[in-house]
Amino acid sequence: MLDDFFTRAVIAGIGLALVAGPLGCFVVWRRMAYFGDTMAHSALLGVALAFMLEINLTASVFIVAALASLALLILQRQGALSTDALLGILSHSTLALGLVLVAFMSWIRIDLMGFLFGDVLSVSRLDIAVIYAGGALVLLVLAWLWRPLLAATVNTEIAEAEGLQPERARLAFMLLMAAIIAIAIKIVGILLITSLLIIPAATARRFADTPEAMALFAALAGAAAVLGGLFSSLHFDTPSGPSIVVAALVLFLLSLLRAPWRASPASSQAGGST
């Protein structure tokens, strides 16, 4: 029943989900969902530039997404506009620039739908190697950065005062986001990348009482969504990328039913009785 391309899709998707879960937790904690969208939209500009300059697609997307986040940092320092307005400008202008560049290159036919929504069923063995090598690197750096990044997320001033260099952690985190977007673009596509970051993390929130547990559960929820989405796309003949996101959404809705809001006070009472 498992054709070769389908097995590859499952392996690639799970690899991506395992990395997206922990990173997505930080996106949720830091309230950066719109920032993730902006970086993902800038990826289309990266795709267009890759074709125009004939360079590696993943590298090009990574560089453009990283530059977009650097541009945001610099514009934020100027302080003339609010962050969400700046993100709106960056997000839509990089997406539009990408589309315009693609239109100029009449000599190349680019499957835009493929980049907007991804095509996990077309991943090659090389793609899988890139996902696992790149993903392992991202996770290693994240593990190394974990304490300073988490401290900076809870309170930048404590992190700064106690010597954890939150600015450096934040910059490194932006590079990790650029990396995951570059890795993910082929699988779920530009428009759905942030959903794979955010929805499994939101699902995991109800079951975790520490940040580390939430990161682990988010990775598992993402992997489950990939499995569920891919099998149902095979069964119902639906597009794979959106099916994965729908499966993630179903898991999130289930988590709302299973874990009521009183989870937190209950755990404090349990602590009190010991």
Place this chain on the structure above:
Amino acid sequence: MLQTTGKDAGVLVEMKGAGVWRGGQWLVRGVDLLVRRGEIVTLIGPNGSGKSTTAKIAIGVQKPDEGTVERRRPLKVGYVPQKVTVDWTMPLNVGRLMQLTGRLKPGEIAKALEAVGIPHLVRAQVQTLSGGEFQRVLLARALARQPDLLVLDEPVQGVDFSGEIALYQLIREIRDKTGCGILLISHDLHVVMAETDTVICLNGHVCCRGTPENVLKSPEYVRLFGARAGEILAIYRHHHDHTHLADGRVRLADGTISSHLDHDIHEAQGKPHA
């Protein structure tokens, strides 16, 4: 000026003429400050007088726009900022928050929570704590690091009155036991000042400084806090003529119970604490 400014080995942090310029005005300017090992320096002043800014300059969270700051290297800081909020999206229990900027042994966590009177809350989610409980956690976190310099910005806000006195006594005990330096910001002058070596009275600049006794007598202090402040908020010395009950009420020596502690009970007394 009563404080000697000569260099010695015990100096943890020294600011000279420090100022911060924001939004077209000086938040503070011309602040000299010195904290040595084993010394408690208290910053007092009205709202917006630059107390928090001064503390942030001292520990490097805020860069001064003029003047200099020198810190001993290495300097291990324990910081309790004025305001910390943990986003609901992050699952965080007390034990994990305690280890925000560095790993601790379970015994160290338990000991610090015990010291601030909340040993039962180690597994509680921080978002479920009351304001007073959360302040105790933040204080325990800073203490457990065994810092060289403790910087406490209104550390007992939201803590009930009897708890407040106990925590200030704890802060002094920590200083006596570990010999760390403490930079304390408080508006609870009557409680704080008896434990303090040096008081610095701020109002955008240093109004006056010295021992608590001398600051209370200085005309600048009287001008800032009003003539009655010098009399009523005289140095707090803990007469053992009453007992603080668990609910914050007070039982006086004659057995009557008072809903609040009248300042007249804690009248000025020049003798050291019995």
